Amino acid sequence: MSILTNHPKRSPGTASRIIENEAVVVIPEIGLVRTLNEAASRIWQLLDGQNSIEDIINIISSEFNVSREEARGDTIDFIRELKEKEMVTLSDE
């Protein structure tokens, strides 16, 4: 399955709030509290299991007025990072 058709979802073990367009994410199990910038926060909001990675890339490209290639690179890198920290699960898991 291509990564772009994957529907990632925020891990149930995280808690988060959006404040002034930025997300504050808490992972209680490892005691991590992290703030995300505006673009990362928007991606985080879209990780609801309903949006594919391709959908997310298109939304980010449109809302932040960046090229699709730039949005693709940033989105996939960010989701990979979240996956490594177990903050997100992928739909093929």
Added chain:
Amino acid sequence: MVEKHSSKLKIEVGKTPILIELNDLGVFNSIRDFYRPFETKKGPLYRIKVDIKNGLTRSLNLRDISLSYSDNIYKIESQEFKGFLDFKKNSGRITVHSLWPKETLINALKNICIFSIINRGGIVLHASGVVKKNKAYIFSGPSGSGKSTIARLSTTCSLLSEESIGIKPINRTFRAFAVPYKGDGEFPRRLNHYFEIAGLFRLVKDESNYVKVIPKPQALADFFILPYGFKNLITFSDYLNRYYRLIEKVSCFELHFLPHSSFWRSIDEHIN
């Protein structure tokens, strides 16, 4: 020989009146002065019986405190005390096995108060708090960041606590109040009322005094503390939500300070 006696003390912490009944007159007299600012005539919500016993239990390491909550019962245990609070029956018991029963009892009651505050919709910050012109200034940071120093240098202010501050939403504002802590007894002026919060300050020891505003997202990350031992009482998400509402309403700053009361000039310039 220790006199066995039933002595009663009614205190109020965070608008929660608690009746403490001790079987030891000596310990009762030793804590009476400490809790004097918190004494109340109100009917108690919780009744806690305290047994003072001699010696130490050896079941846990000295530093371990075990906390648990299930079926409406909060349990806490350390090498020096064991206790529970039943939220259904509004009653509890603390058994103290310690060579320093006064300090141990104050510590045990502090933990029970914290649990009660969280159970009743509030949050508790690991922070010192002082009151100036009827407003609370809250200073937060890890151990060694200067919370006690700031409280001690604030000689023209009254103390809420040098270690634990409770916060609750009241009448659309957030109000801070004291959670009694053993070190607070050394301060000459202590208060037990609710105060509107002038600001939350994250402390940074520095070579000059200045204040800078913390953006709200960073403030939420900086001030939020994962509640230890409150699993089953409140979800992390709900607890984070409480901080979120607080940070939205209250101004948050970073206070860089010298170990001198001159830092108040920087605060006053920013707040006023």
